[in-house]
Amino acid sequence: MRRVTPPANPPYELFRDEAAFKAHQESDHFKTSIAGQALPLLARRERMQYGLI
Numbered sequence: 001m002r003r004v005t006p007p008a009n010p011p012y013e014l015f016r017d018e019a020a021f022k023a024h025q026e027s028d029h030f031k032t033s034i035a036g037q038a039l040p041l042l043a044r045r046e047r048m049q050y051g052l053i
Helices: 018-026 028-041
Strands: none
Touching (some): 018 028
């Protein structure tokens, strides 16, 4: 098994609200580039949601 060092600063995105997050996921860019090309290359995907106070 090949050992891979995770990036020190994993990518993250900020969205104004839940509606903006959903709109992003429904965009052509997300469906094509992210869901269609990038995600299949990942060995593992972890998502965390945080709220701003």
